[in-house]
Amino acid sequence: MNDKRNGRRRLAIVGVAALTTWLIANDNSAAQTGAWTATTGDVRVTCPLTVGGSFEARTTALKGTLSVDPGTTALAGELSVVLRTLDTGIALRNHHMLDNYLEVEKNADFETAVLSHIDVGALAFGAADGRSRFTGRLRLHGTTQPVAGQATLRRHGSSVHVEASFPVRISDYGIADPRYLGVGVKNEVTVRVVFFANPASQDR
Amino acid sequence: MTMRLWSVVACLMVLVTDVGPAGAEPQFLAKQYNRCSSCHYSASGGGLLTPYGRSLSGQELATTRRVNSQPARDGFVSGEEEFLFGTPGDHLGPVHLGISLLPSHLHFKSGTFSDGRNLLMNADIEGAYRGHGWTAYGEAGRMPPLGNTAATLYSREHWVSYESTRGVGIKVGRYMPAYGIHFADHTSFNRADLGFDKYDQVYGIEVSRASERSLLQLSASPGRAESIVNDDGGRSFNTTARLQVDVSPNVVVVGSGLYRDESTLKARHGAAGAAVGLARWRRLTVWTEGDADIRGSGGGTSFVLVNETAVEAFRGVWLKVSPQGRTGTDLVPGVFRWNMGASLLPRTHINLNLDLYVDRAEGSDESFKTFLAQLHVYL
Numbered sequence: 019m020n021d022k023r024n025g026r027r028r029l030a031i032v033g034v035a036a037l038t039t040w041l042i043a044n045d046n047s048a049a050q051t052g053a054w055t056a057t058t059g060d061v062r063v064t065c066p067l068t069v070g071g072s073f074e075a076r077t078t079a080l081k082g083t084l085s086v087d088p089g090t091t092a093l094a095g096e097l098s099v100v101l102r103t104l105d106t107g108i109a110l111r112n113h114h115m116l117d118n119y120l121e122v123e124k125n126a127d128f129e130t131a132v133l134s135h136i137d138v139g140a141l142a143f144g145a146a147d148g149r150s151r152f153t154g155r156l157r158l159h160g161t162t163q164p165v166a167g168q169a170t171l172r173r174h175g176s177s178v179h180v181e182a183s184f185p186v187r188i189s190d191y192g193i194a195d196p197r198y199l200g201v202g203v204k205n206e207v208t209v210r211v212v213f214f215a216n217p218a219s220q221d222r
Numbered sequence: 223m224t225m226r227l228w229s230v231v232a233c234l235m236v237l238v239t240d241v242g243p244a245g246a247e248p249q250f251l252a253k254q255y256n257r258c259s260s261c262h263y264s265a266s267g268g269g270l271l272t273p274y275g276r277s278l279s280g281q282e283l284a285t286t287r288r289v290n291s292q293p294a295r296d297g298f299v300s301g302e303e304e305f306l307f308g309t310p311g312d313h314l315g316p317v318h319l320g321i322s323l324l325p326s327h328l329h330f331k332s333g334t335f336s337d338g339r340n341l342l343m344n345a346d347i348e349g350a351y352r353g354h355g356w357t358a359y360g361e362a363g364r365m366p367p368l369g370n371t372a373a374t375l376y377s378r379e380h381w382v383s384y385e386s387t388r389g390v391g392i393k394v395g396r397y398m399p400a401y402g403i404h405f406a407d408h409t410s411f412n413r414a415d416l417g418f419d420k421y422d423q424v425y426g427i428e429v430s431r432a433s434e435r436s437l438l439q440l441s442a443s444p445g446r447a448e449s450i451v452n453d454d455g456g457r458s459f460n461t462t463a464r465l466q467v468d469v470s471p472n473v474v475v476v477g478s479g480l481y482r483d484e485s486t487l488k489a490r491h492g493a494a495g496a497a498v499g500l501a502r503w504r505r506l507t508v509w510t511e512g513d514a515d516i517r518g519s520g521g522g523t524s525f526v527l528v529n530e531t532a533v534e535a536f537r538g539v540w541l542k543v544s545p546q547g548r549t550g551t552d553l554v555p556g557v558f559r560w561n562m563g564a565s566l567l568p569r570t571h572i573n574l575n576l577d578l579y580v581d582r583a584e585g586s587d588e589s590f591k592t593f594l595a596q597l598h599v600y601l
Contacts, residue, residue: 064471066434067257067260067434069257069259069260070257070259070265070389070432070433070434070437071255071256071257071259071260071434071437071468071471072256072434072435072468072471073254073255073471074254074470074471106254107252107253107254107504108253108254108278108282109282110277110278110281110282198274198277199272199273199274199277199299200272200273200274200352201260201272201274204434
């Protein structure tokens with residue numbers, strides 16, 4: 019009788035351990051292979067001026083979904099920004115930026131900037147926090163170019179806080195030299211993106 | 223001399239018949255303009271507006287906005303914002319001109335003493351040529367009568383500068399040395415009290431280094447321009463340094479220093495200061511500057527603190543409050559000031575400034591109140 023009870027107890031312990039292991043493994047793999055949705059985004063493009071100083075074009079209209087492919091460092095999916103939401107702080111500068119240079123009215127492809135083929139290196143393997151170089155492809159003004167920069171990930175509960183920055187050369191995207199009455203924007207601007215990545219299942 | 227009478231005299235010396243050039247507007251930090259050079263030919267601010275500055279005044283800053291649909295020659299503004307509304311046409315060639323008129327009304331009161339007057343503070347013509355990194359700049363206008371001195375024709379600033387594509391610059395001529403925050407109000411304690419008032423330009427040389435995130439300006443001069451021209455005994459070697467760091471397009475930090483050797487009229491003295499500009503919200507700009515004014519020959523050290531908080535209540539309507547203070551020494555009492563003002567830009571070329579100053583000297587029971595209304599006509 020005692021042997022049977024002990025046996026059932028051992029079986030229960032093993033079963034619980036196995037179940038727990040399976041649950042933990044599935045949870046990790048869900049995080050590693052599931053989709054992540056970008057929320058609470060903040061995009062700032064720092065534009066240095068030819069006369070000194072700089073200004074920022076800002077938007078919070080960042081959206082996108084990224085997925086981690088097991089065994090690779092690449093992220094499937096993309097992040098996009100609706101360019102018409104960019105705000106430089108004054109209407110005249112917005113008008114010139116959007117209509118004369120980004121030409122967002124030209125066609126649908128010019129309305130958004132899309133970052134895809136993102137590779138965050140070792141950070142893709144579920145490291146809780148870290149900083150790494152990343153690469154990607156940016157489609158802007160109808161042209162796609164490779165980009166590279168630095169990304170920092172910090173876990174906040176089930177979410178991940180992402181901060182990334184990368185330089186963009188305006189001329190590489192066929193954008194005319196921004197200049198108005200002797201004041202121009204230098205060719206290289208810096209894009210800084212901050213957002214929270216939440217597991218896509220959390221958003222349903 | 224009683225404290226009250228001293229304070230009246232001191233304030234009168236600062237404000238009465240005080241005239242000054244149209245100064246810079248550091249409140250536009252809220253619009254992400256952290257450098258004066260975006261809108262002004264002078265990197266220190268004030269004076270002639272660039273074509274960009276003219277365009278901005280009409281199409282973005284003024285209450286009544288006129289969208290300029292006329293095509294302009296490359297580098298030139300067109301239409302209403304132009305010099306004299308575009309009347310000269312193309313006849314000026316590459317030269318840019320401006321006319322600045324500042325009719326004003328001044329009223330002051332202290333106890334039972336009060337007085338007021340109307341005066342033409344400024345009547346200047348300003349001109350500049352810029353090309354291939356070179357800038358030639360000059361102003362000519364009327365210096366109002368002061369005391370027994372009749373009004374005269376004089377040039378506040380005239381200089382030539384060159385700036386390389388790497389941002390290294392050199393300027394030679396008559397100019398206001400760079401120090402601290404160049405508030406539009408030349409009576410601000412960080413200007414008038416530290417020797418950067420309306421007639422304190424120097425003849426000298428300035429070297430500068432401008433980058434995306436910083437601006438360094440170093441100036442050296444054999445003396446104050448008026449002292450050199452008039453040989454009034456006030457001439458002495460002086461040097462200033464100013465470093466501005468743009469932490470972000472809306473946050474600026476400035477460090478400054480100056481040294482003036484002794485002259486026949488003044489002991490050797492120097493100053494050092496720091497300033498911070500914050501504009502985290504689109505319509506609010508806060509500047510704060512603190513300086514130590516160190517006087518040789520036992521003159522003691524005063525500390526100056528100036529804050530200017532400006533809010534754009536409505537497009538083209540700015541409200542400002544500026545508490546300022548200067549600590550006293552054994553020789554000079556301290557002073558505290560409240561300045562409250564409004565700046566209205568109803569249309570390009572027209573700017574109305576209304577200011578109330580309430581000054582109280584240390585140890586005095588009475589305040590010295592000044593009301594100043596200025597109509598700045600900028601053509």
